[in-house]
Amino acid sequence: MPISFYNSLSRRIEPFSPQDPQRVTMYLCGPTVYNYVHIGNARGPVVFDVLARLLRRHYPQVVYARNITDVDDKINAAAQAQGVEIGAITGKFAQAYRDDMAGLGIAAPDLEPRATDHIPPIIAMIERLIAGGHAYAAEGHVLFDVSSYPSYGNLSGRDTEELIAGARVEVAPYKKNPADFVLWKPSTPDLPGWNSPWGIGRPGWHIECSAMSEAHLGETIDIHAGGIDLLFPHHENEIAQSTCAHGGKVFARWWMHNGMLTFDGRKMSKSLGNVLLVHELLKTHPPEALRLRLLSGHYRQPLDWSDNAIAQAVSTLDGWYRVLRDVADIELPAGDLPVPGSVEAALCDDLNTPQALAELSQLADLARQHRSPEAKAALLGGGALLGLLQQEPEMWFKRGGSAVDAAHIEALLQQRLEARSARDFARADAIRAELTALGIAIEDSAQGTRWSVMKS
RNA sequence: GGCCAGGUGGCAGAGUGGUCAUGCAGCGGCCUGCAAAGCCGCGUACGCCGGUUCGAUUCCGACCUUGGCCUCCA
Incomplete structure (x- = not known):
């Protein structure tokens, strides 16, 4: 190409x-x-x-x-x-x-x-x-x-x-x-x-x-x-x-x-004092979300940095990792991950990373729909070329897991499961509210209830 | 002042002379005990004014406007 x-x-x-x-x-x-x-x-x-x-x-x-x-x-x-x-x-x-x-x-x-x-x-x-x-x-x-x-x-x-x-x-x-x-x-x-x-x-x-x-x-x-x-x-x-x-x-x-990164509408620079240190951002945000944000605009254009933009990047990654979690049990084909032509073509065209990311979204849709080894490999391969989707889905949703008490959450989920089995939905919803208060989002699925740390 | 790059839907952000960006958020429906997730559907977006054209967000010109460089700077 x-x-x-x-x-x-x-x-x-x-x-x-x-x-x-x-x-x-x-x-x-x-x-x-x-x-x-x-x-x-x-x-x-x-x-x-x-x-x-x-x-x-x-x-x-x-x-x-x-x-x-x-x-x-x-x-x-x-x-x-x-x-x-x-x-x-x-x-x-x-x-x-x-x-x-x-x-x-x-x-x-x-x-x-x-x-x-x-x-x-x-x-x-x-x-x-x-x-x-x-x-x-x-x-x-x-x-x-x-x-x-x-x-x-x-x-x-x-x-x-x-x-x-x-x-x-x-x-x-x-x-x-x-x-x-x-x-x-x-x-x-x-x-x-x-x-x-x-x-x-x-x-x-x-x-x-x-x-x-x-x-x-x-x-x-x-x-x-x-x-x-x-x-x-x-x-x-x-x-x-x-x-x-x-x-x-x-x-x-x-x-x-x-192009320059702007913040509050001005070039981010030490002399203007409107800087956010990588060192600090890495402590408070998922690193891949920072990377995704930096790639979400064409490299020659200015790109504005904001909390909202980071939040959007986190949501986008949530969606992609949800797909990967849904296909976690599917074995990848042997050999190196393939690089999807659509993603590569976007990058070959003056490094059009926004286009490449749009293609990645399409690949995520396909992987979710087909649940095939090939579709999963394509999503991961496209991500790899961009340096994204490099972690285990569970790790992504647990946000490293350091700040949350997984055992406590699992216990609450078990109690909720019992309440639901007994059709005591008031109690089940109360437990869900308690989890929400802890910053934990849950999803009931055919495979059971999943939880993740809500984006900050 | 000189040189350069922009102004796209609520937000982010590609792209193109004439059917679609894409993501996030939102709205309606299905599904669900209820949610969430998922699925289906929805929004008449291209700074302003002219010009070229059968047709312009896309080409040309003026104007308004934002930013970068001219000093250390990714």
């Missing part, structure tokens, strides 16, 4: 094919680890996790790198504020990040390069840029010379003139051109630093991704992904650095950008 994606570089949907038919290379800009991430930060990782799953079905090898930025001014500030080494900060939050991502059902990337492990390649790349006339040292800094790269601005649709004229930030005196950006900056003794030809310093943010991408995936990669807010200046700068360091070779053949 052919795959097409929107390419931010050409601004159109193009049929996808990797440079090497045997191997797809993909890079996603990862977090700067100085704090817990919010749910908006998780949208890209979830969306591109689905992309990686799709690509792995189509190509023998997919090398997916998601970096960790572990040297940065904000990290320095956090470390100084707490009086610890930066490693204490970055180690803690890198692990928190992995935990959060795993909690959302995101498969670990193949590679997780860290900036501080790549100082020599970063320095080497900067040296190449200087040698090629694309960068210059000034007052302990090394800056990229934007005027040396005429295509600067192609990705974001800006021209250099405009950037110079519209510069809103105070221009550092050592810059030749206001749009020039830093590749290397000096460090003071109280800050982390590495020896370099330009003195003790640390890398600028943009060069890290260029160097790590080159080190692990080569000079030209197939897909570079990230949030739309990184389009400029981050990705624009990466293109400039990598292209100039590689003698004009194409840096990334596809650029894919996910």
